[in-house]
Amino acid sequence: MCSELRMKMLVWFVFVLGALSAAGEVFVAKVGGKVTLNCGVSSYRRSLQWHHGTDFLHSVDQRGFTRRGTVDLARRSVVRQTNLEISSVKETDAGEFKCLADGTVHQHSLSVFSVSVSVVPSADLLLGSEATLQCDVKGLIEGCEVKWRSPNVDSPEWSPTAQLKPVTSSHDGTWQCIITCGSNRLSEDLTITVQEPPPTTSTTTASLCSSKDSPKTTFAIVCSVFAELLFKVIFH
Structure with a gap:
């Protein structure tokens, strides 16, 4: 009888524990950026609390009285309605978060990415x-995807490493490195400028010394020599 009673109590305890806990979301953020963690409820009656691991961050009671923790993350974050808004995100902000609304626990996690973009040679x-x-x-966590998006809307998406062979005018503009994790999406911009190559000596000479006269005239010969010297001064 006692054994049966203990079993019923255990089942009831597990049921109550499950009722007081709610599955959460996975959020992502860039180092130095801003992120908002949703509590999971839009309102509360008595109290709201936010914790990062074992660190206390914020609490708000039914009268609107607020209390803030002493850790660095508490100073860089603020509660807006029920959500936690974090500014100047750091790598140490990653981990488990807990929002308690009227005793109901909402567990969440934050993954923090450090993103850098570059182009070689320049x-x-x-x-x-x-x-x-x-x-x-x-x-980067499992299940996330990284791609480049070209400024050319008709261009397909690229992998994390994009080879431009050869560089064309369609590559000019702002590229985006896009990180997608489920419904979360982050991006980092990289601006590329595509220019015409400098004119060669022969091209410059021909443009400077164009004449209706025959290219074998004295004028053409002198102009050609002068143009080559001028080209060396300008482009070398």
Whole structure:
């Protein structure tokens, strides 16, 4: 009889514990950015609390009286209605968060990414040259995807490493490195400028010394020599 009673009490305890806990969401953020963690409820009657792991962050009672924790994350965050807004995100902000609304626990987690974008040889490229775009993401969790999006809307998405062979005018503009984790999405911009290559000596000479006269005239010969000297001064 006692054994049966203990079993019923255990089942009831597990049921109550499940009722007081709610499954949460996974949020993502960039280092240095801003992120808002949704509590899971839009309102509360008595009290609301936010915790990061074992650290107390904020509490708000039914009268609107607020109390803030002493840790660094508490100073960089604020409660707006029921949600937690974090500014100047740091890598140490990653981990488990807990929102308690009137005794109901809502568990959430935050993944923090460090994103850097680069282009080799430089962001100023010449038509017909070659370049490599790289998007490095630290702290990437399983199930997330990283892609480049070209400024050309008709261009397909690229992998984290994009090879431009050759560079064309369609590559000019702002590229986006996009990190997608479920319904969460982050992006980092990289602006590329594509320029025409400088004119060659022969092209410059021909443009400066164009004449209706025959190219074998004295004027053409003198102009050609002068143009070559001028080209060396300007482009070398």
